[in-house]
Amino acid sequence: MPFPSRPPQIDPAGAAPARVVRPSALSDEEIAAWETLHRSRPELASPYFHPTFTRLVAEARAAHARDDVRVALLPSHESASGGTGTAFFPFQRGRWGRATPPGGRLCDFHGVVAPDSFRRNAIDVLRGSGLRSYAFHMLPPGQRTFAQATRTRGDASPGTGVRVNLEGGFDAFLRRREALGSKRHKKVFQFHRRMRRERSEVTFTWHDPDPQAWERLLAWKRAQYAATGFCDVLAAPWVSDLLARCRDARPADESTAKKSRERGAEGFRGVFCTLRAGGEVVAAHLALRSGPRLHAWFPAYDPSARSLSPGNVLMMELLRHAADRGVTAVDLGRDDEAYKADYATDHFPLLSGLAETPGRATQVAAAARRVRDLLKSHPAGAPARAAAAWVRPLRERLSLR
Structure with missing residues (x-):
């Protein structure tokens, strides 16, 4: 319609x-x-x-x-x-x-x-x-x-996107990181070995169908939002619905999908990775894939296992298994979290802004924004800045309706 x-x-x-x-x-x-x-x-x-x-x-x-x-x-x-x-x-x-x-x-x-x-x-x-x-x-x-x-x-302000280049496989990725002066992967491998010593068996699952593992991801993510003060996007019911739909997305015809993979044109699908230590899920990550490109989307880990760095161990295993499955690049979004610097090999600009058509309504809105920005930047504008900080979480919640 x-x-x-x-x-x-x-x-x-x-x-x-x-x-x-x-x-x-x-x-x-x-x-x-x-x-x-x-x-x-x-x-x-x-x-x-x-x-x-x-x-x-x-x-x-x-x-x-x-x-x-x-x-x-x-x-x-x-x-x-x-x-x-x-x-x-x-x-x-x-x-x-x-x-x-x-x-x-x-x-x-x-x-x-x-x-x-x-x-x-x-x-x-x-x-x-x-x-x-x-x-x-x-x-x-x-x-x-x-x-x-x-x-x-x-x-x-303009941001920076980060990407992991997996061209040539996982070992080639490690060589690129070393060429950039990073030895972070060696530390992650140490955590992996320590996890094996302390928790016995450690297993990585590329796409985990376990519903309990899925519920743990959602619970950990919501706890993370509460602890950090970020807007809880999962509070909107449609968001949890979307994540589940993406997790389950698969090409309708698997025979067609196989032919697509052979020519490097595999369709959209969700990848729900998990890391288990001693039989218990300690980290999980929902990613999106289309052909040779993977996008890291919703990661979370068990806070009680923080000393073993399960999130980093899972990310390294995700990259290893992704390279084995024909993924040549993994996007990590904006460089707004410190851990992303430990994996990124490529950086590119990301713009944030607003495109508008000319007209009276646009002029009025632009004038209101200029007044707002002036109040926030003025030396005596502390109340306006405080009000903006108070309103921002509400505005973020409303944007998810």
Whole structure:
């Protein structure tokens, strides 16, 4: 069923109109075209750019009365070689024409899935999608549409993404880390040996079907949020639903999946890894995979086993097993946690900002933001800063509704 209610507004340059639909309304041909773009362009290799992730977010939110995930299909301009193509812009629509990536802050990488010939600007994309603004928090390289015509938020600065290069296998990764001057892996191996001495058997499971292990991951993660003061994203029922859907995601036809693996085009799937010591789960990690790219997503460990560093032992085993299964790169998201520096081999910029269409509503909102930023930065603005700090957790919780 088409969406939105108001007709798309197209810029005067003659760009073709967009078609905005629910993910479930995409045809097999359109999904195949999306998957082809995902496979063929390295900057779109993240599982977040796979159509299955958008579909799963839509299903999870719709199951909890949040039918707000859409995909805009935007015809591309003709390429120099004479070919044309369609770009796909997945988004989650909020009030008053505002939008975020599907799943909001849970979608680490986001933007437009487009052929190289795509040249439509941000304002055209937003108007064609029936939107007034699009807020992003981890826009990766290659996203020209929003990177070129955006206002960087006053409360956010460009960040850095980190990646583990597994080209050539696990041993090649260790050599890269040593070339960077790191010997952290040797310390992790020591923890692994110590765990074997103290807990007897230590086992790693690449994809664990144990429901009790899954419940432990969720409980540990919620305890971690409470201890650190971060917003508990799992308090929103649709988030737990989404994680479970991603965990269980598999290609529908395993024979087709086998052929896809042989040509390096394996589809979207969840990977729920666990580490057991003495028969007890001490660490778990939900990751997302699409072809040769893996994204580390939800890790947690048993706080009572902290002295054995189970989270690091699990991460090292995850990298070892991922390399054995044809994964050539593991994304760790933004470099906002110290442990990521122990594994990263590559760094790249991530942008945070807001793309908006011109108009009176946008001008009013921009003026309000300028006043807010002025109050927060003024030497006498301590009350405003305190109020902003108090409101931030509420704003984060509301963003997960």
